[in-house]
Amino acid sequence: MAVHHAWSADDIGDQTGRRVVITGGNGGLGSITARVLAEKGASVVLACRDLVKAAKVADSIDGDVTVAELDLADLASIGAYARQQGQFDVLINNAGLMNTPFRRTVDGFEMQFGVNHLGHFALTALLMDRIGDRVVTLSSIAHAHTPKLWINDLNYDRRPYQRNLAYAQSKLANLMFARELERRLMAAGSPVRSYGVHPGVSGTDLFARTETFFDRVGVFGARVVGHEPVKAAESSLFAATENVDPTVFWGPTGLLIQSRGPVRAARSTALSQSKAMWAKLWAKSEAMTGIKFVIPQADQGMDVKGGDHVANA
Numbered sequence: 001m002a003v004h005h006a007w008s009a010d011d012i013g014d015q016t017g018r019r020v021v022i023t024g025g026n027g028g029l030g031s032i033t034a035r036v037l038a039e040k041g042a043s044v045v046l047a048c049r050d051l052v053k054a055a056k057v058a059d060s061i062d063g064d065v066t067v068a069e070l071d072l073a074d075l076a077s078i079g080a081y082a083r084q085q086g087q088f089d090v091l092i093n094n095a096g097l098m099n100t101p102f103r104r105t106v107d108g109f110e111m112q113f114g115v116n117h118l119g120h121f122a123l124t125a126l127l128m129d130r131i132g133d134r135v136v137t138l139s140s141i142a143h144a145h146t147p148k149l150w151i152n153d154l155n156y157d158r159r160p161y162q163r164n165l166a167y168a169q170s171k172l173a174n175l176m177f178a179r180e181l182e183r184r185l186m187a188a189g190s191p192v193r194s195y196g197v198h199p200g201v202s203g204t205d206l207f208a209r210t211e212t213f214f215d216r217v218g219v220f221g222a223r224v225v226g227h228e229p230v231k232a233a234e235s236s237l238f239a240a241t242e243n244v245d246p247t248v249f250w251g252p253t254g255l256l257i258q259s260r261g262p263v264r265a266a267r268s269t270a271l272s273q274s275k276a277m278w279a280k281l282w283a284k285s286e287a288m289t290g291i292k293f294v295i296p297q298a299d300q301g302m303d304v305k306g307g308d309h310v311a312n313a
Contacts, residue, residue, distance in 0.1 A: 006262035009036050009234055012241045016041035019088035020240065021127075023047050023070060023120065024095025026054035029138075029199055032233040033092060037240070038063025045088070047081060048095075049073075072119030073105040075289060082126035089133040090240050093120040093174070096138065102161040109288065110156045112163070116170035121177055121285045125293040134193040136239045139175035139249070141198055141258050142168045144269045149173065151280050154288070172272055173281055175249065180278035182246050189298030195239035198251035198266060201259040202232035227252070227260035238263045 020037050024030045025046035034044045038061050047070035048054040058065040068085070071077035072095055096116045105114035124135055146168035153159055154173075156166065178196030185192050235251045244250070249268045254261025271277065286292055 007234065007238055007242075008262070009230075009237055012036065012040050012237060014041050015241065018042045018090065018133075019045075020090040020092065021045045021047055021085065021088055022092045022094050023072065023123070026050050026057055029202070029229055029233045029236065030092075030094040031057045032229055033094065033236045033240070034058075034065060035061050035063075036233070036237055038065050040241075045085070049077075070123070071106075072115045072123065073109075073111065075107050075122055078119060078122045079126065082123065085127060085130060087130045087132060089131070091124060091127060091131055091135045092236055092240055093124065093135065093137040094236060095119075096170075098142075098167050099163045101163065102156070108155070110154070110161075110166060112166045113154055113170045113173065116167075117173035117177060118285060118289055120174070121293070122289045122291055124181070125289075125291045128192075128293070128295065131192055133191075134195060134240070134246075135178070135181060136195045136197060136236055137174050137178040137181075138236060139178065139196050139198050140167075140171040141200065141251075141266075143172040143175050143198075143272055144168075146172055149176075149271065149277055149281065151277070151284060154284060172269075173285075175268060175272045176274075176278045176281050177285070179247070179272070180275075180282050183275070183278070184295045188295045190295060191298070193246040195246050196249055197235040197239045197263075198249065198258070199232035199235045200227060200252035200254070200261070201257075202227060202229045227254075231260070235263050 015037055020042050022030050022034050022044060025034045026048040034046055038044045043064040046054045046058055046065060046067050048067065049071045051067055051069055054067040058067050068081060070081040097112050100111060103111040105111055109118055120137060146165050149169060149172055175196045178194050182194035185194055239250055248265045250263055251266040252258055252261040253264045253266050258266050
């Protein structure tokens with residue numbers, strides 16, 4: 001599909017028969033994405049940590065929406081969720097944290113990198129044999145706000161914690177993962193595709209979790225330079241439903257910072273396009289999670305081998 005007009009959710013065709021898993025769909029862009037897809041006929045699973053909020057979202061949507069427990073800060077929870085999920089078409093790696101105070105996940109990872117990247121890396125790996133169509137991973141324009149990927153200290157074990165850089169690093173990792181996954185899928189002759197997208201800037205509660213004064217002004221500032229959440233969700237919806245080039249970084253391109261506007265082919269940094277760094281991040285992610293992410297040739301079944309602390313969870 002060539003994008004010659006301002007694409008919107010109104011352009012989405014009938015999704016009846018398609019099954020979609022969305023992480024973090026209990027609020028923000030994830031809940032909007034779920035609502036639109038369900039209204040278009042898709043069966044949607046909200047894979048969330050907060051089941052109460054997720055249930056409220058599911059109950060408010062007129063369509064086939066179910067809730068499942070998933071804590072991306074806990075590899076055991078990821079393994080437990082993956083074991084009960086059946087075949088489906090689309091995985092939308094939507095959940096995320098932004099600019100939070102220093103914390104670690106259950107498994108000792110720096111929280112933003114652990115949830116935003118490693119949690120989704122592990123989840124995608126463990127579900128790969130059940131994904132029929134595509135993976136959509138949300139990155140951010142903030143991927144450009146880090147000068148490097150600290151490949152030998154992703155966990156902030158040896159350097160002072162900077163929450164904004166930690167977030168930027170995690171979003172850079174999201175984009176690198178999406179691109180390396182697509183490269184590997186193509187090399188294997190797989191029909192599954194991998195998309196990296198960004199939503200621009202939008203005043204969701206993502207801007208109110210820093211536990212600082214910024215929480216009072218972040219949402220307002222996002223509304224000034226960004227666009228409404230219903231528009232920000234269009235990047236995920238576009239990549240989840242349209243047959244477009246998966247090597248393109250899809251998202252808004254308005255203003256100099258690409259913070260709003262219709263979905264287009266967006267800019268990304270030279271670092272995010274480094275195939276050598278994609279491979280290094282992939283290897284580090286396997287080592288950190290204990291998961292060997294194997295994509296076999298097209299005439300073989302998908303195969304994912306989990307490390308002991310995941311497989312035995």
